[in-house]
Amino acid sequence: MFEIFEKYLTERIELSGGQLSLIRSLTAENKIARGALILREGEICRNIHFVIKGLLRLYRIDAKGNEHILRFAKENNWISDRGSYLSGAPSAANIEAIEESIILSWKKADFDLLLKELPAFRELMRSLSARIHIANLERLYSSISNSAEEKYILFIEKDRDICNRVPLYMVASYLGVTRETLSRIRRVSINK
Amino acid sequence: MFEIFEKYLTERIELSGGQLSLIRSLTAENKIARGALILREGEICRNIHFVIKGLLRLYRIDAKGNEHILRFAKENNWISDRGSYLSGAPSAANIEAIEESIILSWKKADFDLLLKELPAFRELMRSLSARIHIANLERLYSSISNSAEEKYILFIEKDRDICNRVPLYMVASYLGVTRETLSRIRRVSINK
């Protein structure tokens, strides 16, 4: 499965055989069962992960016991609780496999080593980080400026694949509305 | 006014006199009148700014003509439309001085030069960027998981100073609710 990641990398940056070996030597591969958690609230997020296959979600549980999904991660996406990962503080979030998934994982110290030794890799992560930052701002804008229905339509347009792979109650949770509201939105949307 | 920025820098990173001179030589200082725009929707954001004094807001105007504030920037904050700044695409946002402000500005090419030449400076910007990223995620979480009242209370707790310096309709716009809703929230909050 490392080959898939190797392809991901070489499509984006130049790496020598030795550099790829270094990366490979620090990479762990894991199969995650549907429903299993790779990060639990209260734990420190000590690893960064790359999704080879499958779909995961990062979510929090609020004081009333409601789940709120902050992010989905599918094939070729990176996932971790960045705050906890960087600060070493306990995470407020859970990361769960929605589908049976295969992921690659790196311990923070190892990943830091890669960033230090491989400028191209560091630059890739930097530009990725900038892109995610901008995407998050877009989502924030959407969340303060759009109605629930508009948010739903935008989500379908932007992430049709994910929308089709997760149950509707997770879509609702991601959009910040109740399942019932999403149900209503869909009922009228279908009649348009 | 560069001295204030110099203090900001030297409190955070080590810089030689020569390095500071380099930075200074590329820095432009501007006074912005209350209500003036330093970035207009449709323009490309070609500069990055640092607020020495005053308060600015970054906002967008939606299809219905409503303003939505994505961010406030006060003393010691950086501000630009990052998406437009990095991609060179026209910005969808405006940046306006809410108070008469003094800012330092750098052209992208000059700022890139500083990042290239000064590793400590680059590292400072990187860690700042990570912090902002995490703060944005928190705000996103708040926006999908909290009621309008909870968001308002969180905003006061986190940014009391800004909350006291801007008109309430801007607080409402930042929170993603109407002025009337904020008015109601405050009415009941006061009676608690």
Add this chain to the structure above:
DNA sequence: GCCCGAAAAGGACATTTGTCACTTAATTGC
């Protein structure tokens, strides 16, 4: 310091969204 315009508050009503309780449909795990 005063005046004007902007901001805030308030009321009445409409719309959206949430909550709860229940039914129906779909999935999955054995």
Add this chain to the structure above:
DNA sequence: GCAATTAAGTGACAAATGTCCTTTTCGGGC
């Protein structure tokens, strides 16, 4: 393949929020 569980849809009602409009208060520019 079936039973049990989970997800989705629905209706009735409550609560939150938006809209529109008027009144009151405040604040900045001259």
